[in-house]
Amino acid sequence: MKISLRSMLFPVLAALLVALPAQAALKVATLHPLLGDLARQVGGDKVEVIDLLKPGGDAHxxxxxxxxxxxxxxxxxxxxxxxxxxxxxxxxxxxxxxGTKIIEVGRPIPSIKIEAGGDLFLCCPAHAAGGIDPHWWHSVDNMKRAARVIADEFATADASNADAYRANAEAVQKKLSTLKGWAQQQITAIPKSDRKLVTAHASFSYFCKEFGFKSVPVLGIGREDEATPKYVVETIKTIRDNKIRAVFPEDQANPKVLQEIVRETGIKVGTPLIADGTSSNATTFEAMFRHNVTAIVEALKP
Structure with a gap:
């Protein structure tokens, strides 16, 4: 029986085509590890994600x-x-x-201003008053909003896969809703009167608002901010007056002023929180969030 070269080559070529990995339709870069995590979940195999700011970097x-x-x-x-x-x-x-579009994912997300005397803050560094807390990713609801923003931008840039992006975003939002439910259940172990969060710098406003905490930031918005002697005295008084149970350092910012506050008040030091979302030990939102909730509950529950 005569077999043509064409008939012999066709199965081989078909097998090679199946074996080749599908090339992503869209190339995306991110300026924060948590955005890279979210972009991968929303984009799936249709998006190639490049992380410019690597885990362990300084977002500020x-x-x-x-x-x-x-x-x-x-x-x-x-x-x-x-x-x-x-x-x-x-x-x-x-x-x-x-040719490259820069998307500020946090732009459509409502901002929180650092304001002394507000419902959210027990006290506030005067030098940070009026500044916007840029750490919006500490809110689960904000991450759900961000998934929609990213899906819409991906769909605009790559309309042929729009349905897939939006379906992936919906799946992410469902997973985040489950994660929020877990957090709410964990936080019930902390009496409402003890839900006061003393942190190294002003980075947990969105978390505090979402889960019913009062925020006491020792420093301003950036890690390099300094607390004046007057503010340190006020912070110590706030901790004593409100019988606050713990102070939380951060994985990448442990100012010496915390040591002074601990020495003066005898307050418990909690497990360092991940504030800027760039920890090399927790490179996804879920890992960061679970770490922070677990650390807060462990330190503040009776």
Whole structure:
């Protein structure tokens, strides 16, 4: 029986095509590890995600290097946190040109201002008053909003896969709702009168608002902020007057002023919280959030 070369090659070529990995339709870069995590969940195998800010980096002071800019070739979207966290966005926009769109994912999310005397804050650093807390990702509901924002942007950039992006975002939102339910159940172990969160800097406003805590930030919005002697005295008085049970350092910011406050009050020191979302030990939102909730409950429950 005569067998043609064509008939022999066809099965081999078909097998090779099946074995080749599908190339992502959309290339996206992110300026925060938590955005990279969310982008991967929403994009699935249809999106290639490049993390410019790596786990362990400083979200407040990071700026893309020339090497980072080189990796952006062919990138359709850059996802930024927004709310003035990335002060370099103007320069980045000039560098990448009009072919790449920069999305401030946090822009449509309602902001929280640092305001003394408000319902959310027991006390407040005067130098941070009126500033916007950029750490919106500490709210589960905000992460659900962010999933929608990302899905819509992916759908606009790659309309052929729009349904897949929106379906993935819905799946993410359902998972986040379950995670929020877990947190609410855990937090019931803390009496409402003890739900006061003393942290190294003003980064947990969104968490406090969502879960019914009062915020006591020792420093301002950035890690480099300093507390005046007057504010330290006020913080110590606030801790004593409100019988606050614990103070929380952070995985990347442990100012010496915390040691002074602990020495003066005898307050318990909780497990360091992940504030900026860039911990190398918790690179996803769920890992960060579970760590923080567990640490807070362990320190504040009776």
């Amino acid at each position: 002071h990071f700026e893309p290097t020339s090497k980072d800019l080189g990796n952006l070739k062919g990138t359709a979207l850059i996802l930024a946190s927004g709310k003035h966290l990335e002060s370099y966005l103007g320069k980045l926009s000039d560098s990448v040109g009009g």
